[in-house]
């Protein structure tokens with residue numbers, strides 16, 4: 001396998017972007033990444049997008065978007081793994097460069113979610129759950145994660161206040177991220193007093209519905225060194241992908257995200273790293289409980305200690321292991337297909353030392369964890385500054 005580097009990153013400002021179309025926000029982030037990389041041609045475009053048909057009535061994105069970039073003719077493919085589609089696009093691009101099939105790949109993620117109303121967005125997202133055993137009975141994603149939260153609370157004594165601390169931290173970080181959908185300071189009381197969405201999850205325990213796109217350019221480490229000048233070269237040293245049962249009812253233990261654990265184990269093994277080596281982490285906090293369970297599954301904390309770790313400040317920007325310095329899905333927003341790519345872009349920004357007020361000092365090794373549905377799939381990447 002060849003060593004793979006991220007040589008360019010780009011994303012647009014996430015939010016409710018009613019004046020822009022899917023192709024426009026996608027092209028904005030793609031051009032930003034190409035410009036950041038200093039390249040004007042690529043061998044392949046990968047696109048992570050969960051459900052363009054249901055959200056904007058457009059399938060066949062590979063051709064639509066390659067053409068939008070003025071690159072009709074270039075190979076392009078869309079990949080889908082629900083909310084982990086962006087992470088899967090990154091892994092696809094990584095495999096292409098590592099194997100030698102492509103030298104330079106534009107990896108992108110996009111979702112335009114606010115062109116439909118809330119009920120239709122909930123339906124579209126719900127197609128990532130098991131239709132026969134979950135969707136048909138009326139369950140939604142807030143409901144599925146509420147069940148995970150209740151199980152975690154019953155087994156480990158996790159509290160609503162501890163979950164609220166995740167939202168408080170991530171909104172505080174999001175205040176420092178110009179691309180974030182929400183620039184809000186929230187307190188534990190604000191979270192607990194916000195509308196109950198699915199007991200025990202309040203409005204502020206949930207990620208929002210978001211329009212957004214993100215892109216990164218991958219190439220060989222050798223070419224990246226030529227292109228990067230004085231900037232640090234960031235390499236992808238580990239990539240892990242795993243699945244789990246989609247249906248919660250089929251899981252042996254509702255308090256563990258097994259796909260996340262497996263994907264992380266595979267990424268650590270490839271990179272020759274362990275959780276203690278990490279300096280900065282982005283995890284898939286689609287709900288506050290998801291951040292707690294993800295940090296346990298990637299081995300930052302023992303099972304049952306993820307929630308108290310947040311309350312004790314261990315995952316804050318100045319903490320022992322900062323988690324979601326970007327603001328996470330909670331504050332930055334969660335355009336589902338874009339999220340996995342945006343997470344990687346944040347880790348690259350951190351490892352380059354370009355994160356401004358939210359910079360994690362001295363970070364040289366980071367991890368990005370992306371998740372599909374209620375943990376039916378997960379993708380983990382480890383990124384490091386090249387020596």
Ligand code: COA
Pocket residue numbers: 083118122125141142182197203204206207208209286330334336373374
């Ligand atoms: N966090 C903070 N504020 C939020 C928010 C969130 N997650 N979602 C909406 N808001 C705000 C809006 O900005 C709006 O504020 P305003 O009145 O000041 O303009 C207000 O709350 C109402 O917004 P609205 O869009 O009407 O909310 P809603 O009730 O339709 O939707 C949720 C709220 C939580 C149901 C929706 O955001 C949701 O479904 N989130 C989960 C998304 C999801 O499942 N993703 C996949 C995960 S696997």
